[in-house]
Amino acid sequence: MITVALSKGRLFDDFVSYLEKYELYKYSKVLKDESRALYTIVDDIRFIFAKGPDVPVYVERGVADIGIVGSDILEEEVFSYLNVSGLPFGKCHFAIAGPPDVEHFNTVASKYTNIARKYFNDQQQPVSLIHLNGSVELAPILGLADGIVDIVQTGNTLRDNGLIEYEKILDVQARLIANKQTFYTKEDSIYEFLSEIGVIE
Ligand code: PRP
Numbered sequence: 454m455i456t457v458a459l460s461k462g463r464l465f466d467d468f469v470s471y472l473e474k475y476e477l478y479k480y481s482k483v484l485k486d487e488s489r490a491l492y493t494i495v496d497d498i499r500f501i502f503a504k505g506p507d508v509p510v511y512v513e514r515g516v517a518d519i520g521i522v523g524s525d526i527l528e529e530e531v532f533s534y535l536n537v538s539g540l541p542f543g544k545c546h547f548a549i550a551g552p553p554d555v556e557h558f559n560t561v562a563s564k565y566t567n568i569a570r571k572y573f574n575d576q577q578q579p580v581s582l583i584h585l586n587g588s589v590e591l592a593p594i595l596g597l598a599d600g601i602v603d604i605v606q607t608g609n610t611l612r613d614n615g616l617i618e619y620e621k622i623l624d625v626q627a628r629l630i631a632n633k634q635t636f637y638t639k640e641d642s643i644y645e646f647l648s649e650i651g652v653i654e
Pocket residue numbers: 586587588589603604605606607608609610611
């Protein structure tokens with residue numbers, strides 16, 4: 454049995470679409486089940502449905518053997534894992550955004566304060582960062598911050614909140630990560646699964 458940690462939310466939907474595109478219905482059919490169960494088993498693969506930032510925690514601790522997670526999460530926090538490969542979905546990017554008239558970003562709100570800090574440090578631009586847990590677009594609307602550092606995918610959230618993108622910071626995509634030990638001790642089962650889903654030849 455191998456355990457595969459999946460991120461709930463948009464990345465999960467992208468993974469299911471990817472499986473369907475390659476006609477891997479054996480997995481997609483089960484994953485699309487509407488149940489509230491947080492894990493499901495297909496043959497000898499156990500899929501667990503976790504919050505994105507928790508996927509590398511399960512993988513690092515070895516309770517999941519592999520994980521599918523956005524590179525945003527892997528860039529924001531340091532975890533110990535094997536970087537197996539990028540995946541052809543979950544593509545988006547980090548950007549600085551704000552109302553259309555910002556001259557200088559003195560205060561920036563973000564769920565990703567480490568990524569934001571690194572960016573402004575690299576620019577040698579002093580900034581005050583405010584950590585929020587989501588819906589960060591509210592911060593410049595309410596006057597809590599001049600702007601935000603956040604993920605942009607379709608651009609709909611920015612547009613619907615009257616914000617514009619000022620600068621792209623970093624590309625984001627889904628990544629496949631593995632536990633440093635079990636990637637070798639469970640090598641055969643992991644390779645079989647990865648080749649089945651087209652991640653390796
Ligand atoms: C993410 C991100 C942006 C939005 C980008 O938020 O933080 O707000 O999606 O996608 P778009 O460009 O396609 O609109 P999410 O809905 O995941 O919620 P959260 O920010 O509250 O965590």
